[in-house]
Amino acid sequence: MKLTHFISYAILSLSGVQAATLNGPCTGAGGAPGTCISTSSCTNAGGKYISNACPGLPTDMKCCSKTSCGNGGNCRFTSTCSSGNTQAGLCPGPPSFQCCLPEASGGGKFPPPKIPAVGRCKKTAVDGAKKIVAAHPGKVREIFCIRDCPCPSNSEHCCGLATDMMCTSVAGVSLPPLLSDGIGTEDSKLIRHGIVKKRDRDAFGRSMAEWVMKNRKALNLKYVIWGQRIWNPSIDRVVAPWTKWRQMEDRGSITQNHWDHVHPPKSGKKVAAAPFPQGKAGSKKAPKNPLIEKRPRNFGIGQDIQPARNLSRMVKWPAYVRLQRQRKVLNLRLKVPPAIAQFQNTLDRNTAAQTFKFLNKYRPESKAEKKERLHKEATAIEAGQKKEDVSKKPYAVKYGLNHVVGLIENKKASLVLIPNDVDPIKLVIFLPALCRKMGVPYAIIKGKARLGTVVHKKTAAVLAITEVRGEDKAEFAKLVSAIKEGYSDKYEEAKRHWGGGIMGAKAQAAMEKKRKAIENAIKI
Structure with a gap:
């Protein structure tokens, strides 16, 4: 040497x-x-x-x-x-x-996924995704990074600091339950149809999650979640197999429980620069102009103009806005009973869009349409005909709380839609239980104003469909089937979960400080 x-x-x-x-x-x-x-x-x-x-x-x-x-x-x-x-x-x-x-047989043959561009998705998240994909060729189906929500937030996706590494053959497929050893049982029906395999859950997700844990420093890892279990280096510290990770609460779906993707958010802290940086050849700093003097600003009282800050917490909001903000905070802080908390679980965006597209075919007639229909019927009667000859049987969505409750009790309603923001909530709090008892499919939709536009009103507390035309029966049956799986069949599970109980940032920081103090005292 x-x-x-x-x-x-x-x-x-x-x-x-x-x-x-x-x-x-x-x-x-x-x-x-x-x-x-x-x-x-x-x-x-x-x-x-x-x-x-x-x-x-x-x-x-x-x-x-x-x-x-x-x-x-x-x-x-x-x-x-x-x-x-x-x-x-x-x-x-x-x-x-x-x-x-990739693996010689079975899964693991996905084409290289598209890596998110650096922008809203931060560079540390993009670099980590590249390393994970390179270490697991053919095992990542798709990568998600950004969620449309304000930053900072409880989710790292809002700030572009997390990536979801989708690693199963079909997104959202219900996977087999866990046994005591942490390995899933194979569902013969799903395997026979080739929808999901044990490899998708075990070799793909588990091995990827454990690899992320072992390479936490290179990935600038904050924590990693897979299969309803979490490993946090600042809390767990000891490298352990996935079956020894901390169990998380049941969030009600395959994706939210992280059974179809690995979630490795990155720390927002910058990695220290490499020592002895080597500058580019021939690069020199431009000489400073000696005539330009430094004038550092002083932001003390009575000194320089203060920089722009977020002062929204100091704004004196109107009374109705103040009530909205207080209601939002109370729903987060207090423990909310399951009967009220279920209204936070609304129908997903795609199914809701299909539902409103179908409802637009059955909107009640407007004043102009009613006037035109009555004129046609009167003309037909005057000509010696029956009014049924010129106007077909009307099919329209039903609204009005008392009217819809009567339809549900008589089992005439085929589908009931309930908004999640009725005030007071006691007006509709009994409707999910009533629909379940009578065997009527129902769904909770975002926005009473959105339901009101269907029936030419400002708002609507509930809508119901009783009958549909013959040409729409197949489409309606498919819609009801999708809604049943998302709501009616999950009622027993949803009514057990309490909502709220989420403390503010200062309270969480105080609890974390107290927990660390107890840990340090035990070590001593």
Whole structure:
């Protein structure tokens, strides 16, 4: 070893930076796994190299990576190939650096997913997604990052700091329950039709989640969730198999319980910059103008103009806005009984759009339409005909609370729609139980004003459909089937869950501080 190489190696060791080794691992272009070899060996094998990724080695030693090899695989060390299906002779570097292929049989053959662009989705989340996809070729079906909600929020998706790595064959498919050993039982019907396999749950999600846990520092991980279990490095600390992770509450659906995707949010803290940064060749800072003086601003009382701040908490809102804000906070803080909390579980957007599209065909007639119909009937009667000859039987959606309750009690209603924001809620709180007792399918929809537009009113407390035309029966049956699965069949489960109980940021910080103090006292 040359003297200069020895000196640089010693400096790196003293500064706490781990020096790279020849044929050792490194992080290549785009976060892909690589190995430290000579540039000529890398180029001859079809690889791509980057500089400054192999500290302590000669300058002609670069970090070489190869992101495409074999049939849908990428080059990595065999110890990090989760599928266990490797092929030698396709990658540069040592014999242990081989082509990691998807699983030979079963699942794991998804095409490379589209990586979100850096923008609203933060760079730390995008870089982490690239590393996860590179480590699990063919196992990630789709990647989600952004949710349309204000930042900061309880969800990291609002700030673009989390990615959902969808890793099952079909999104939202109900997966088998857990046994005592944490492994799912195979549902013969689902497997026979090829909808879901045990591999989708175990080898895909579990191995990916445990890989994320083990590589938490490289991913700048905040915590990881998979299969209704969570592992947080700041709380759990000890690396453990997925079956030993902390159990989470049941959120009522496959996706919300994270059975079809791995959720690894990233910490918003910036990673420390690498020591001894090497500037670009020939780059020099522009000389400062000595005539320009620094004038630092002083934001003390009576000094410089204050910077723009969010002062919404100090605004004196109108009374109706203040009541809305207080009601929202109370619903979050207080424990809400299940009978009221179920109104927070509304129909999903796609099914609601189909429902309103169908309702528009059965809107009650307006004043102009009624006037035209009566005129036609009067003309027919005057001509000696029957009014049924000129006007067909009317089919319209029913509204009015007392009227709809009577239809439900007489089992004449085929579908009942209830808004989630009726005030006072006691007007409609009994309707889900009544519909369940009478066997009438129902759904909770966002917005009483949205239901009101269907019947030409400002708002509507409830709507009901009793009869439909012959040509619409197939479409209506499909709609009712989708709503039954989402609401009527889940009633027994929904009525057991209390709502609220979510403390504010200051209360949560105080509880966390108290918990850490207790932990430290136990350690001492």
